[in-house]
Amino acid sequence: MEGRHQARIMNWDDLFSPKWRGEANTDIAEVMRLSEMEGVTSFAGGFPAADMFRLPEVREVTDRILAEKGAQALQYGPTAGFAALREYLAQRMLDRFGVKTAPEEVVITTGALQGLDLLCRVLVEPGDTVITEAPSYMGALQTFATYRAHIEEIPMDEAGLQVDLLAERLAELKKRGIRPKFIYTIPTFQNPSGTTLNASRRQLLVDLASAYGVPLVEDAAYAELRFAGEGEQALKALDRTGGVIFLGTFSKILSPGLRLGWVVAPRALAEKLIAVKQTNDQCSGSLSQLVALECGRRGIIDRQIENSRVLLKDKAAAMMAALERHFPAGSRWVEPQGGFFTWVTLPAAAGLDTSRLLKQAVVEEKVAYVSGRSFYAHGQGSNQLRLCFSYPQTAEIAAGIERLGRFFRTQLEKNAPAR
Numbered sequence: 001m002e003g004r005h006q007a008r009i010m011n012w013d014d015l016f017s018p019k020w021r022g023e024a025n026t027d028i029a030e031v032m033r034l035s036e037m038e039g040v041t042s043f044a045g046g047f048p049a050a051d052m053f054r055l056p057e058v059r060e061v062t063d064r065i066l067a068e069k070g071a072q073a074l075q076y077g078p079t080a081g082f083a084a085l086r087e088y089l090a091q092r093m094l095d096r097f098g099v100k101t102a103p104e105e106v107v108i109t110t111g112a113l114q115g116l117d118l119l120c121r122v123l124v125e126p127g128d129t130v131i132t133e134a135p136s137y138m139g140a141l142q143t144f145a146t147y148r149a150h151i152e153e154i155p156m157d158e159a160g161l162q163v164d165l166l167a168e169r170l171a172e173l174k175k176r177g178i179r180p181k182f183i184y185t186i187p188t189f190q191n192p193s194g195t196t197l198n199a200s201r202r203q204l205l206v207d208l209a210s211a212y213g214v215p216l217v218e219d220a221a222y223a224e225l226r227f228a229g230e231g232e233q234a235l236k237a238l239d240r241t242g243g244v245i246f247l248g249t250f251s252k253i254l255s256p257g258l259r260l261g262w263v264v265a266p267r268a269l270a271e272k273l274i275a276v277k278q279t280n281d282q283c284s285g286s287l288s289q290l291v292a293l294e295c296g297r298r299g300i301i302d303r304q305i306e307n308s309r310v311l312l313k314d315k316a317a318a319m320m321a322a323l324e325r326h327f328p329a330g331s332r333w334v335e336p337q338g339g340f341f342t343w344v345t346l347p348a349a350a351g352l353d354t355s356r357l358l359k360q361a362v363v364e365e366k367v368a369y370v371s372g373r374s375f376y377a378h379g380q381g382s383n384q385l386r387l388c389f390s391y392p393q394t395a396e397i398a399a400g401i402e403r404l405g406r407f408f409r410t411q412l413e414k415n416a417p418a419r
């Protein structure tokens with residue numbers, strides 16, 4: 001009949017863009033969900049512990065901001081971030097990382113993850129090559145996959161990214177006419193492995209990337225959270241040719257709930273990042289920015305860092321001791337000098353898959369971890385797992401690791417070849 005149309009159930013599958021057809025990767029969401037289940041000791045999410053937050057001080061700062069600058073705090077702000085926060089961060093980059101930068105080179109982002117996303121928007125076309133450490137941060141791998149980058153993985157050892165292998169790979173790629181868009185690295189207290197790139201490799205890495213004309217993206221999410229050993233220089237501090245991009249975040253030193261990070265990039269790139277941020281979220285939260293700035297100025301961030309280091313040191317020690325006692329013979333793990341994580345490699349056994357076992361560990365043993373496979377682009381890591389020691393209470397760690405150790409021992413016995 002004219003003017004009448006048959007209503008139909010919407011078919012979404014045909015509408016999804018090709019990159020979102022099929023199963024969406026929901027690993028991060030799954031980690032968040034597992035971490036929040038009642039009664040579960042979570043070694044999964046890379047969260048700061050609740051007692052790291054300086055709630056009374058942050059509340060006082062927030063109240064004062066709302067009282068004195070309420071209209072600004074509730075309003076949109078400039079896309080690049082408030083000038084005062086960019087100035088503060090330029091100074092902090094010098095004080096904390098020995099990096100000389102101008103406020104115009106600092107772009108405020110909605111978390112470091114947005115910084116990565118903006119970089120991909122500006123630099124990556126489908127099929128472009130991006131180089132990562134293997135293993136690497138799951139959120140970064142998922143971001144690169146979203147932009148349909150081809151990921152080249154470079155193995156790590158106990159001293160971080162294997163720069164000699166990177167040199168070989170860069171030479172190989174060059175022979176094939178491929179110039180990677182960037183090398184993504186977390187040189188200090190890496191997520192997930194907990195390793196730190198040693199001093200000699202740092203300079204080599206910066207020089208190598210520069211020689212090939214490939215930018216280095218330095219993700220410094222955990223860099224200020226050292227609890228043992230000597231400090232290393234930021235890659236950005238070694239950069240003489242403008243090829244290093246620095247990603248910072250307030251998530252691990254103040255609050256992930258503020259959703260605030262920053263990118264330090266050469267001016268030409270910073271301007272492009274600001275242009276794409278304009279249509280992404282227009283600006284990061286004004287209230288968050290004012291709170292972070294005030295917490296920085298008043299030393300709240302530095303006090304939180306000092307206190308977090310003490311707590312992390314205790315927690316890491318508790319985890320190392322428990323792994324030693326309870327994990328299956330032949331397991332290996334990283335002894336971190338800072339950050340939130342250690343990385344465990346179980347004895348390789350046919351059929352052992354930490355990814356498949358995760359749900360069972362949560363249901364039967366009430367312990368959550370993140371399986372190794374989540375941290376590789378090409379499916380390795382079935383006998384590996386990441387353990388976060390930051391989030392659980394120190395007292396919970398030993399019991400949780402005991403249950404997890406028993407769980408894996410049982411699984412390994414099941415998978416042992418019959419004699």
Ligand SMILES: Cc1ncc(COP(=O)(O)O)c(C=O)c1O
Nearest residue numbers: 111112113137191221249251261
């Ligand atoms: C290495 C690394 N980079 C970036 C992020 C994202 O941080 P943000 O909360 O600032 O988006 C994380 C969070 O876990 C991380 O581990």
